[in-house]
Amino acid sequence: MLLPEIAAAAVDATSALRWENLGLDPVALDLGFFKLRWYSLGYLAGIIIGWWYLLKLLDRPGAPMARRHADDMVFYATLGILLGGRLGYVLFYRAGFYFDHPGDIIRVWDGGMSFHGGVIGTSLGILYMARKHGLNWLRVHDYVACCAPFGIFLVRLANFVNGELWGRGPTDVPWAMIFPGGGEIPRHPSQLYEAGLEGIVLGLILWFLFWKTDARYQPGRLVGTFILGYGIARFLVELVRQPDQGLEHLSWGLTMGQTLTLPMILGGIYLIATSKGRRQRVEPVAGTESVA
Numbered sequence: 001m002l003l004p005e006i007a008a009a010a011v012d013a014t015s016a017l018r019w020e021n022l023g024l025d026p027v028a029l030d031l032g033f034f035k036l037r038w039y040s041l042g043y044l045a046g047i048i049i050g051w052w053y054l055l056k057l058l059d060r061p062g063a064p065m066a067r068r069h070a071d072d073m074v075f076y077a078t079l080g081i082l083l084g085g086r087l088g089y090v091l092f093y094r095a096g097f098y099f100d101h102p103g104d105i106i107r108v109w110d111g112g113m114s115f116h117g118g119v120i121g122t123s124l125g126i127l128y129m130a131r132k133h134g135l136n137w138l139r140v141h142d143y144v145a146c147c148a149p150f151g152i153f154l155v156r157l158a159n160f161v162n163g164e165l166w167g168r169g170p171t172d173v174p175w176a177m178i179f180p181g182g183g184e185i186p187r188h189p190s191q192l193y194e195a196g197l198e199g200i201v202l203g204l205i206l207w208f209l210f211w212k213t214d215a216r217y218q219p220g221r222l223v224g225t226f227i228l229g230y231g232i233a234r235f236l237v238e239l240v241r242q243p244d245q246g247l248e249h250l251s252w253g254l255t256m257g258q259t260l261t262l263p264m265i266l267g268g269i270y271l272i273a274t275s276k277g278r279r280q281r282v283e284p285v286a287g288t289e290s291v292a
Contacts, residue, residue: 016176016186026162036080042158046151047078053147057210062178062217064139069129076129077144080121082152088117115152116232116260119227138219138278146206153199160191167193167240169245182242190241197233205229221275228268230259 029036051074060065066075126144130137159165166179167188176186206222206229209215215222235258242253250256 014030015184016178019177019179024161024163025260037078037158038161039155039158042154043081046154047074047081049150049154050074050144050147053150054143057143057146060216064136066144068137069133072129072133073126073140073144075175076125077122080123080125081118082121084121084124085113085118088114088120091117113193113261115230116264117266138221138223139216142219142222145223146210148226149199149203149206153195153203156191156195156199160189162193164241165191165213167191168242188207188240190237193234193237193240198230200242202226202229202233217279219274219278220271223266224271224275226268227264228272231264231268234258235244235261 024183026037026039028038028041051070054070054073054151055067057063058065058070089115117185121142123141126140127137129135130140163179166177166182167190169176169182169185169187171186171188175189177189178184178186206226209222210226215225236256237262238257241255241257243257250259252259
């Protein structure tokens with residue numbers, strides 16, 4: 001008997017929850033000729049709620065852009081999420097497969113999005129939009145970062161509903177779960193860990209910094225907190241999240257997810273550490289109020 005099999009046998013799989021017993025269905029609406037999945041709804045709802053929250057943030061004094069810029073912002077951010085997320089997944093996780101099957105790259109309805117790629121794509125979209133309107137791109141990043149946890153939370157819940165991206169196993173934690181495709185092995189529901197840490201906890205931290213401190217007047221502090229917080233949360237969750245197929249044993253000892261978070265962690269530390277030096281009188285954008 002191999003060691004993994006011995007370890008799996010040592011865990012009482014009968015005491016674990018089974019995903020299929022929860023009555024979850026990845027398809028939210030099935031019309032026969034058209035299927036709407038919770039995964040797609042997670043992205044859509046995250047963007048809509050993020051847009052609504054962005055308008056609330058822009059109502060506060062010293063906003064880096066006017067409400068009229070919000071529609072442009074949502075368009076470019078959405079484009080960045082979709083294109084960056086998909087291309088990031090293709091390049092970071094499945095480059096070999098898509099090199100042999102390039103036509104499958106556009107099959108986004110089959111799943112496969114990279115958060116790190118989405119961050120890059122969204123950042124490029126924000127940079128373009130800010131330059132187009134003559135806005136402070138780093139302060140715009142700060143405001144958009146406060147909105148991101150809504151989408152992260154909903155998409156991670158959708159990952160759980162899909163029964164995908166499950167955690168490592170076997171484990172004997174009381175909430176261990178057996179997922180379809182994961183074998184008869186109780187695993188960590190790592191999707192829920194990410195929803196809690198990257199969505200709820202990180203969202204509350206950013207809420208406190210924005211509404212209860214003067215962080216929004218220190219360019220880079222909020223977006224730095226976001227990428228640092230996400231980087232730490234994702235790095236830790238990767239310890240109990242099953243690595244993507246083919247990326248289980250990278251030569252440098254980290255998973256691909258952990259490797260991609262390192263630049264985020266370093267970048268977040270830098271932005272936070274240097275944010276006070278960027279503080280200056282916030283000049284009003286036409287349509288907003290000024291504040292010293």
